[in-house]
Amino acid sequence: xxxxxxxxxxxxxxxxxxxxxxxxxxxxxxxxxxxxxxxxxxxxxxxxxxxxxxxxxxxxxxxxxxxxxxxxxxxxxxxxxxxxxxxxxxxxxxxxxxxxxxxxxxxxxxxxxxxxxxxxxxxxxxxxxxxxxxxxxxxxxxxxxxxxxxxxxxxxxxxxxxxxxxxxxxxxxxxxxxxxxxxx
Numbered sequence: 001x002x003x004x005x006x007x008x009x010x011x012x013x014x015x016x017x018x019x020x021x022x023x024x025x026x027x028x029x030x031x032x033x034x035x036x037x038x039x040x041x042x043x044x045x046x047x048x049x050x051x052x053x054x055x056x057x058x059x060x061x062x063x064x065x066x067x068x069x070x071x072x073x074x075x076x077x078x079x080x081x082x083x084x085x086x087x088x089x090x091x092x093x094x095x096x097x098x099x100x101x102x103x104x105x106x107x108x109x110x111x112x113x114x115x116x117x118x119x120x121x122x123x124x125x126x127x128x129x130x131x132x133x134x135x136x137x138x139x140x141x142x143x144x145x146x147x148x149x150x151x152x153x154x155x156x157x158x159x160x161x162x163x164x165x166x167x168x169x170x171x172x173x174x175x176x177x178x179x180x181x182x183x184x
Contacts, residue, residue: 011106022056029056044078045071086139089174090119093142096170101148104163111151118145142174 006013023030032055038048051065070085072078083091094117105112120143127137150157165171 008106008109009102009112011102013106016103016106026057031055043071044076044084045069045081086121086123089139090121090142093144093170093174094119096168097144097146097164100164100168100171101146101160104160104167105150108152108156108160108163110156110160112148113151114147114149116147118147119143 005015032053034050034053036048036050038046040046046069048068048070049065050062050067052059052061054060068088069082070088071081072084073080076084078084097117098115101115102112121139122141123137123139124132124135126132127135146161148157148160150160152160
């Protein structure tokens with residue numbers, strides 16, 4: 001008979017521990033390349049396709065591609081068919097933070113009973129429209145309110161928060177400049 005997996009916070013503990021051990025033994029397994037193919041549809045509407053990635057030492061082809069769409073609200077001349085890029089950025093960050101909290105809490109033996117995020121970001125169109133060269137077109141700040149209920153002492157919960165800030169890939173990506181190479 002096969003063993004029953006231990007699931008903690010929705011995470012397979014045995015698989016998590018095996019992954020950590022395998023990466024410790026072979027650091028090349030830690031390298032991942034995520035890909036998307038994006039296309040403009042019309043106006044502010046676009047779609048990204050995610051059908052493959054590289055990781056754990058091999059290529060992974062999805063049997064069914066996944067899609068995300070983007071648009072702008074009517075206030076920004078869009079048709080409001082999907083979240084805009086700023087909203088998608090908030091989603092990407094919250095998704096990464098969710099995984100990072102769940103995996104770290106599991107590794108620490110803490111039980112999460114609820115986890116959610118209230119997020120906001122700011123942008124000033126004067127930068128995008130080049131009306132004021134002193135205003136950058138990007139997001140100026142992301143504010144994240146973490147709503148976490150979990151087991152553990154206050155010190156353990158603080159350590160969980162600290163681990164998440166240290167290890168979340170997208171927290172790091174947003175906090176630090178990332179090299180972008182564009183070609184055409």
